[in-house]
Amino acid sequence: MKGLIIKDFINLKKSLKMFLIISVFYFFMAINTDNPYFFTSMLTVLLAITTVSLFAYDDMAKWDVFALTMPLDRRKIIQARYLTMLLLTLSGAALSAVLTVIISLYLKNDLSAEEFINIGYGSSAIIVILSTIIPFVIKMGVERARLIFVALYIVPFMIIMLVKKMVEKQDLAIPDWIKNLAGYAMKNLYIILPLTVLLVLLVSYSISVSIYKKKDL
Amino acid sequence: MLNKDYKTTVKDAIAIRNLTKRYKDFTLDNISFNVPKGTIMGFVGENGAGKTTTIKAILNLIHTDAGEITVLGYDSKRLPPEVKAKIGVVLDGSNIHDNLTARDTNLIMKNIYPNWDESCFMKYLNRFKLPEKKTIKEFSRGMKMKLSISIALSHNSQLLILDEPTSGLDPMVRDEILDIFLEFIQNEEHTILLSSHIISDIEKIADYVTFIHEGRIVFSESKDNLIYQYGLLHCRKEEVNDIDKAYIAGIRESSFGAEVMIRNRDEFQRKYKGYNLDKTSLEEIMLFISRGRR
Numbered sequence: 001m002k003g004l005i006i007k008d009f010i011n012l013k014k015s016l017k018m019f020l021i022i023s024v025f026y027f028f029m030a031i032n033t034d035n036p037y038f039f040t041s042m043l044t045v046l047l048a049i050t051t052v053s054l055f056a057y058d059d060m061a062k063w064d065v066f067a068l069t070m071p072l073d074r075r076k077i078i079q080a081r082y083l084t085m086l087l088l089t090l091s092g093a094a095l096s097a098v099l100t101v102i103i104s105l106y107l108k109n110d111l112s113a114e115e116f117i118n119i120g121y122g123s124s125a126i127i128v129i130l131s132t133i134i135p136f137v138i139k140m141g142v143e144r145a146r147l148i149f150v151a152l153y154i155v156p157f158m159i160i161m162l163v164k165k166m167v168e169k170q171d172l173a174i175p176d177w178i179k180n181l182a183g184y185a186m187k188n189l190y191i192i193l194p195l196t197v198l199l200v201l202l203v204s205y206s207i208s209v210s211i212y213k214k215k216d217l
Numbered sequence: 218m219l220n221k222d223y224k225t226t227v228k229d230a231i232a233i234r235n236l237t238k239r240y241k242d243f244t245l246d247n248i249s250f251n252v253p254k255g256t257i258m259g260f261v262g263e264n265g266a267g268k269t270t271t272i273k274a275i276l277n278l279i280h281t282d283a284g285e286i287t288v289l290g291y292d293s294k295r296l297p298p299e300v301k302a303k304i305g306v307v308l309d310g311s312n313i314h315d316n317l318t319a320r321d322t323n324l325i326m327k328n329i330y331p332n333w334d335e336s337c338f339m340k341y342l343n344r345f346k347l348p349e350k351k352t353i354k355e356f357s358r359g360m361k362m363k364l365s366i367s368i369a370l371s372h373n374s375q376l377l378i379l380d381e382p383t384s385g386l387d388p389m390v391r392d393e394i395l396d397i398f399l400e401f402i403q404n405e406e407h408t409i410l411l412s413s414h415i416i417s418d419i420e421k422i423a424d425y426v427t428f429i430h431e432g433r434i435v436f437s438e439s440k441d442n443l444i445y446q447y448g449l450l451h452c453r454k455e456e457v458n459d460i461d462k463a464y465i466a467g468i469r470e471s472s473f474g475a476e477v478m479i480r481n482r483d484e485f486q487r488k489y490k491g492y493n494l495d496k497t498s499l500e501e502i503m504l505f506i507s508r509g510r511r
């Protein structure tokens with residue numbers, strides 16, 4: 001399985017170089033803006049999202065057919081891909097954190113824990129997003145899954161915006177229980193968030209394995 | 218149909234019984250054949266006859282509708298990893314990412330195959346004159362094939378499963394590759410299943426030949442037996458009607474007369490004393506069966 005992860009990282013070599021260049025570029029942008037930490041978690045997201053390209057690379061090379069003739073089973077192949085995804089997210093988070101520190105040192109700002117918590121939120125969000133999209137990618141390939149991706153994220157977003165607008169327009173009051181629940185969730189986010197991420201990750205992984213086991217290659 | 222009742226024994230590196238796989242427009246229909254250990258089995262048939270589907274079923278890459286396959290004595294659906302590690306596979310294409318190099322491939326395989334033999338792999342790269350640092354994108358088709366074969370041979374494989382390893386290659390490269398296979402088979406424990414539509418390659422190296430046509434096995438036989446069992450009859454068109462249809466594998470007619478491919482040659486000659494049969498070749502037998510009239 002280590003071999004599969006090595007394969008993924010070698011395939012990303014070129015993109016990873018690009019990320020270092022983007023980081024340097026970003027550093028100079030950041031020190032010239034009012035809100036230098038605003039985009040730090042964006043780096044994590046950008047790096048993590050390359051996981052999807054890995055599926056495209058494997059498809060292009062028809063790698064999976066070959067990999068399954070090796071001493072690997074289908075579960076191992078999915079495991080390796082999820083591990084690569086987590087490794088990419090972690091490296092993205094680490095890169096963002098380092099950049100945050102460098103920027104604050106350079107600007108002689110005081111570092112607050114909030115910057116790092118934000119990186120944590122960004123990483124959690126991208127893991128959840130990738131966990132929802134990966135089973136679709138395995139089922140229908142990268143190209144078609146892209147449409148699902150759009151539908152999954154843009155459509156609910158638009159519905160929420162619409163509801164929000166309607167609520168504002170008609171001056172409806174948000175019921176207290178929703179407010180209370182939201183307040184409670186926000187207070188305990190440090191525990192709810194990791195648990196949610198873990199749960200989503202596990203569910204996504206088992207769905208992916210069962211889809212992949214049924215697939216004819 | 219010959220060989221429907223093969224007994225599965227451990228003497229066979231691969232044993233397929235009653236394998237069926239249905240697609241919308243194609244069916245692999247109840248096929249059975251064995252690949253005896255220590256031999257080269259040529260698996261022939263035109264494009265689309267079912268060769269790749271069969272190979273994918275052997276490798277458990279597709280789900281089958283019926284039938285059983287054993288590979289090196291194990292159910293193909295439940296091959297232990299250490300047994301899989303002893304199987305070298307070459308598929309139609311290199312199946313390795315374009316932006317990797319031969320050296321990257323070595324690093325990856327070293328971390329996948331517990332029995333990876335790095336020095337052996339380097340030896341093959343040298344022998345095939347494959348550059349270590351060039352990306353596979355820059356490789357010719359022949360070079361890609363040679364890389365795949367180097368991988369297949371570098372983890373102490375006992376069984377090679379090769380899907381069209383010589384197609385699209387020039388005769389010199391094909392010959393070089395076939396020589397490697399003949400070297401591999403010197404060890405009695407080693408076995409090769411080689412699919413190809415290039416019959417001359419099969420004629421050159423195979424001990425056994427399995428012929429698949431439209432999803433069915435037409436014959437699975439030792440090559441020498443096969444050439445001995447068939448014979449070509451030249452006769453007048455009217456004479457064809459006098460021959461028992463059971464002996465006819467295929468008929469080709471021209472303005473000069475008819476050519477009939479006769480099976481069960483000995484029996485035929487005992488029954489029809491007046492006819493002389495000519496020797497034939499693997500290629501002719503297959504052409505008569507797949508293209509001739511019956």
